[in-house]
Every structure is written in C-alpha cells, then in structure tokens.
Amino acid sequence: MIVRSHAPRSTIRLFVVQALVALVPVLLLFAVLAATFRTEANRRGLAEGRSEAVLLARTAVEPSLDGRPLGMGLSPTEKAGFQQLAANAMGRDLLRLRLRNLQGQVVFSGDGSGFGQTPEPAALAATRGNTVVLLTHLNADGDNSGPVGPQAVEVYLPLRAGTPDQRVGVLEVYLPYGPINADVSTGLSSLRNVLTIGLALLYLALLAISWQVGKRLRRQVRLNAFLAEYDPLTELPNRTLFLRQVTHALGAGERQRPGVAVAIVDLDRFKEVNDTLGHHNGDLLLKVIANRLRGAIGPDDFVARLGGDEFGLVIGGSEVEQTLGRLRTLINEEVEIVGLPLSVESSFGFVVAPEDGTDADELLQRADVAMYVAKATHAGVVRYRPEQHGGEPGDLSLMAELRHAIGADELVLHYQPKAAVFDGRIEAVEALVRWQHPTRGLLYPDSFLPLAEQTDLMDLLTPWVLGAALTQIRDMGALGADLTVAVNVSGRNLSRSEFAKQVIAVIEDIGLTPDRLIVEITETALVTDPHRAAAVLIELASAGIRISIDDFGQGQTSLGYLPELPIYELKIDKSFVFDMLDNKAHASIVRSVIDLGHNLSYRVVAEGVETEEILDALRVAGCDVAQGYLLARPMPMDQLGPWLAQATSATTATTVSVN
Numbered sequence: 001m002i003v004r005s006h007a008p009r010s011t012i013r014l015f016v017v018q019a020l021v022a023l024v025p026v027l028l029l030f031a032v033l034a035a036t037f038r039t040e041a042n043r044r045g046l047a048e049g050r051s052e053a054v055l056l057a058r059t060a061v062e063p064s065l066d067g068r069p070l071g072m073g074l075s076p077t078e079k080a081g082f083q084q085l086a087a088n089a090m091g092r093d094l095l096r097l098r099l100r101n102l103q104g105q106v107v108f109s110g111d112g113s114g115f116g117q118t119p120e121p122a123a124l125a126a127t128r129g130n131t132v133v134l135l136t137h138l139n140a141d142g143d144n145s146g147p148v149g150p151q152a153v154e155v156y157l158p159l160r161a162g163t164p165d166q167r168v169g170v171l172e173v174y175l176p177y178g179p180i181n182a183d184v185s186t187g188l189s190s191l192r193n194v195l196t197i198g199l200a201l202l203y204l205a206l207l208a209i210s211w212q213v214g215k216r217l218r219r220q221v222r223l224n225a226f227l228a229e230y231d232p233l234t235e236l237p238n239r240t241l242f243l244r245q246v247t248h249a250l251g252a253g254e255r256q257r258p259g260v261a262v263a264i265v266d267l268d269r270f271k272e273v274n275d276t277l278g279h280h281n282g283d284l285l286l287k288v289i290a291n292r293l294r295g296a297i298g299p300d301d302f303v304a305r306l307g308g309d310e311f312g313l314v315i316g317g318s319e320v321e322q323t324l325g326r327l328r329t330l331i332n333e334e335v336e337i338v339g340l341p342l343s344v345e346s347s348f349g350f351v352v353a354p355e356d357g358t359d360a361d362e363l364l365q366r367a368d369v370a371m372y373v374a375k376a377t378h379a380g381v382v383r384y385r386p387e388q389h390g391g392e393p394g395d396l397s398l399m400a401e402l403r404h405a406i407g408a409d410e411l412v413l414h415y416q417p418k419a420a421v422f423d424g425r426i427e428a429v430e431a432l433v434r435w436q437h438p439t440r441g442l443l444y445p446d447s448f449l450p451l452a453e454q455t456d457l458m459d460l461l462t463p464w465v466l467g468a469a470l471t472q473i474r475d476m477g478a479l480g481a482d483l484t485v486a487v488n489v490s491g492r493n494l495s496r497s498e499f500a501k502q503v504i505a506v507i508e509d510i511g512l513t514p515d516r517l518i519v520e521i522t523e524t525a526l527v528t529d530p531h532r533a534a535a536v537l538i539e540l541a542s543a544g545i546r547i548s549i550d551d552f553g554q555g556q557t558s559l560g561y562l563p564e565l566p567i568y569e570l571k572i573d574k575s576f577v578f579d580m581l582d583n584k585a586h587a588s589i590v591r592s593v594i595d596l597g598h599n600l601s602y603r604v605v606a607e608g609v610e611t612e613e614i615l616d617a618l619r620v621a622g623c624d625v626a627q628g629y630l631l632a633r634p635m636p637m638d639q640l641g642p643w644l645a646q647a648t649s650a651t652t653a654t655t656v657s658v659n
C-alpha cells in the first residue's frame, strides 16, 4: 500500500505536444521559403518580359522608324509596318502593342485602344528615358477600358531612332505572363521540391530527437522521483516516504485505522560488520535483511529504510508484539556473507496508535525512545511507555523548547576546574551546560538532559557544547594557553558511528590541537552498545583526544572490558568521595579505584571534593586530580579568567614557599 506523490504523465500526449510545437517553426520556414520563391519567380518573370520587349523594340520596331519623333505622326509606311507587326504578334506573343509620342500620348495601337487618354505615370517615366516593367493584368490600368484580361508583363520602353540616335517615343507592350511564368517556374520548381523534402526530413529528424530526449528525460525524472522516496541500496522506501506512509496509515478523524503500530528497528553491532568485513559486505547484509522484512510483512503493512542500519515498520493487526518478535527472529537468522555465517541482533521500539499518540512525528519520536530502551536493556521488542520519557506531561513541550534553545543560543557553559592534588596546578576545566530559560530561569542539566538523552536532541546539543567550549577556551588567550577542556558526551552520541569524525572536524575547525580536549563518558553510557561505543572511542583516541570515564563506580562496567578501551583517566563518582571520611566502605572503594586506575596506567580524578580533609585523604591515597566545590564551583566564562589568574599566582606562591 505505497502512497505515491504523483501519477506518471502520458508519454504519448507529451510527444504529441512536442511534435506540434516543433511543427510551428517548420511551417513558418516553409511559408518564408514559398514567399521567397514567389518573389524570385516574379522578379525573373519581369526580367524575361523586359528582355523580350527590348528584343522587339530593337529588332522589329526601331528599324521601321524613320528617325522623326513620333509626336510628328507616323508615315504611312511606318503605320503599315506596325499594323503588320501587330497582326502577326497580337494574341499569341503579345496582348497589346502601342506606340506613344514623347508626351506619352498613344500614336499607334495594335488593338485601337488608348487613343486620347491621359498617359499614366509609367508611360511618362518612359518618355524621360526610363524603362518601366510591371506585373499587371490587361486593362487593369486607369487609362484602359474594357474587361480586365489575363496576367501580363507590361513594359514601357523608350524608342530611339535616327542619326544621331535620339529618343523619338515610347513602346508600350503587354506580354502574356502565363508562358513566362511556366518557363521561370520550371527552373525553380526542382529547387523548391528539394527544399520541401529537406524541410520534411528536418521535421522528422526533430521529431526523432525530441522522442529520444523525451525518453531520456522521462527516465531521469523517474529515477529522481525514485531517489527522492526510495533508498537505492535496498530499494525500500526512505524516511520521507515512511513519514508520509505513517501519516496516511493514521488517517484522520473517522478514517483513522485503529491498532496501527509504528516500529523502529535498529541493528545491533552493525558497525562491527562494516569495520571487519568492509562496507560492501555490510551493504550486502542490509540488502538481505531488507528483503527478509519485505517478504515477511502483510500486504497492508509497510517497511522502509530510515538510514544507516535503521528500519521503520507500519504494521496492522491485533498481535503486533508477536508479529514484531517474529520479524526480529527473521532478522536474526543466519546469513552467509563472504563465506562467513553471520547473524545480527536487532532492537525494536514500537508504538500503537491511537493509544500511544495520534501525530506521526510524535509517534516516531516515541517509537525511537522505546527502541533506545530496547537497545539499552537488550530487551528485543519494547513498546513505548511514558515513563521511558521521564514521565512528566510537559516533557515533550520542554523538548521542543530545548530544540529551539540550542539554535537560539539560550544554552550557556559554566566551567569547573580540575586541579592536581600534589601541587594544586590547574590541569583542565570541565564544561557543564546550563539552560538560561526565558521564563524558568537558569536550569541545571538534571532537569533537561535526561529527556534530551531519550531523543535525537543529544545529536544537536553535544556538538553545540563542543563548539562553544573549544571556541571559548581558544579565545581566552594566554591564560588558557595550556588549558585542557573536558566535555561530557552522552551514550547516545557514541551510538552514532559518525560521531568521532564530527568531533575531530569541530576541533580542527576551531584550530586547537586534539590534546586540548578530554571527552568524558559516564560509565553507564558504555553499556548501551559497548561495541559501537568502543569503536567511536578508539577513533577519537587515535586522533589524540583523551578519554575520561565519568562517575566511575556507579555503572556496571565489566572490569575486564576496561583495558580494551583507550582510557586516559577515571573519575571516581562523587557519591563515594563526599562521605569517604565517615563511610569506611566508600573510603575503601575510593582507594581501590585509585589503585585499579594506576595499575592500568590511568590518571585518577576524584569529583565532589568539598573539604580540605577529604583532599588530604585523597592525597594520602595517591589520587592525581581533584574537582569539587572546595576548589571552585562551576562558573561562567567571564569569572573563569580572573579565577585562573588568582589561582595560578597562589600556586606559584605555594610552590615558592615549599621550595
């Protein structure tokens, strides 16, 4: 039941439109060519008419003249000659033959027409020595009478005679245009035919090209449409189409489909497959899993690849949890990749609408929370419960506000120094985030971080803290020149395989060396997906960034796992440090952790150092670094500079007095 964004266009219709559009310039060209041919034919016709008239004048008319101007009248011999000429030629070769005097008046007319009429301008032009050739019809001129006759070439030609040669009058002849036209057109018609065929072929070629281009364009459009909504590797719908599908499945109002489940599936330890077998084989595995899921869901269900090793499902029916359990088993089934039998575990988080929500975004976010719980607790398939979110009804709106706060620079960093127990030298400062909330005032991390931890907000918050802390330390100048900054990183960040690259890029961008950064990870953050976390930590450490295990003693890290990680320091959880003077068990734990750390070549930090007595006890136990209210409370950047200046001079003074 895939929801498509648009229907495919009719290929034929598109082609017909293109064909019609291409026809317009071809027809225009044809019309221009036809007009050019017509003009050229007329031009040639007139030239031929003129030549015939000149021939007639030079060979038949002028030799018969005695040299006197025609205005003086024709001699009987002349008159008889012209009558004979007219009788021979009129009708066949000539339509009309007239002679005019130098005033333009008709003095001889083969058909008796034109006597006594006012001469037309063309006749007068000829009396002045110009030859005028016109395409006209017989009797079409103003000075003619009688019915309009066939098309003709009308020529007015000055006549010359006598010695010396002088203008004596004008010859006016009408030559039938039909034979001239036939003659001229024969010459042009083969050229016209070639051009017409050429144009037709050009049009066909245009059609063929537009068909080809159209076909390629349509293929590209189909491909683009596919890539916009599908994942090219698995050919499953992508996140965009999945979101639309979830919205569609939820319907609205009365159309709402009851009992629709939305699940988010994440593969466990997929990064390891990629790292050990290569990305190509990782891709093969994803394809196999995608095919299994596609083949196993019902006709009304939907599966998508949301990115990386994450899949989304929309499932109907009453036994959702069992169905998802079956799909999980299916994913887990062994698959052979490059000859190796492989099986991947997966974590499923799901919600059921409308019980767990009615809005697509909200449902997906909740399914994601449940998936994260499934991963953290290795529970397989987990349905969302509000407690997973922290439980408070206002939590979701607080998360929306936090998302905005990160972009709007409402977050601030306070810094708490870490000092060497031996000589009090300040080794580093820890950046601790606070939220300057517009209405609630300054919020501490425990009121918003646990929530952010459940959502993708951590992917925005940690880069912000990293960027801000490193920039502020760089901008401290000489006072901060040797200072290292510690930034807390959540387990959620470590579950992103690209996290290490992101951190390295930030530090490079800011222009500090990697040894100026310590990444603090709580021990509990390591248990969610230890393999993926270890891979990220190894990548960070290889780049020169130091790793610190925070709140050590609180979590359940298997001690054997520690040497596998590139650890620089252990921070003993403050709950053991606070009361180590009154609580013998805690004092033993503190001493044991210090020994353990030293045996594994780590530096050991005690946090929560509030009194001189505790500091003395830590010194005796051999602890390396102390952090706590005794030394300083976390403070904003503008107080850190003066504090460091004063602390440095105090340390120097102490060192001098010891010496």
Ligand code: C2E
Pocket (backbone or CB within 6 Å): 416, 431, 432, 433, 444, 445, 446, 449, 462, 465, 487, 488, 489, 490, 520, 522, 550, 551, 574, 607, 608, 609, 610, 627, 628, 629, 630, 634
């Ligand atoms: P943490 O990393 O263990 O940080 C030390 C916490 O102990 C800080 O609380 C600090 O103010 C407090 N502390 C330090 N010395 C003393 C002391 O002598 N006595 C007492 N009672 N407390 C002391 P804060 O700032 O409220 O942070 C709480 C936790 O929130 C941090 O614990 C850390 O896990 C987390 N956190 C803070 N900032 C960030 C951050 O930017 N990103 C992440 N992911 N977590 C953060």
Ligand code: MG
Pocket (backbone or CB within 6 Å): 430, 488, 520, 550
């Ligand atoms: Mg910390």
Ligand code: MG
Pocket (backbone or CB within 6 Å): 550, 551, 571, 573, 574, 607
């Ligand atoms: Mg801590």
